[in-house]
Amino acid sequence: MNIRVKEAATYLGLSKSTLDKLRCFGGGPRYFKLGRAVVYSTDDLDAWMSDRICTDTWATANDNQQTKRAAA
Template sequence: MNIRVRAAAEYVGLSKSTLDKHRHYGTGPRYYKLGRSVVYAVSDLDAWLVENTRTGTWSANDNRANASQVAA
């Protein structure tokens, strides 16, 4: 099933604006462009949520991202 941006944001628990930013920066779930519309497959949203599951406050990936931001 495919859903539009506002419904996708609600599905993953984010604001539409935050999901838009993730799409812009390439850090969000996979999406499809149908004409001028952006849609998400629910299966892609589920996969993105699983990929971004954390077991602690900090992870090795978070540390590398923070180090690169501090160095910039």
């Protein structure tokens, strides 16, 4: 199923503003445009959420620090 930005934000439990920022600056779910309308597939939203499943907050924070150090 395909849904627009406001519905997608609700589906993800995010604000529309957060989803807009993720789309503009990167890191958000895949989307496509139909004219001026931004549309998300619920399958892509589910996949994006699945990629963010964490079991340990320390491991996630630690991995992010290692990535930042490697990029520097």
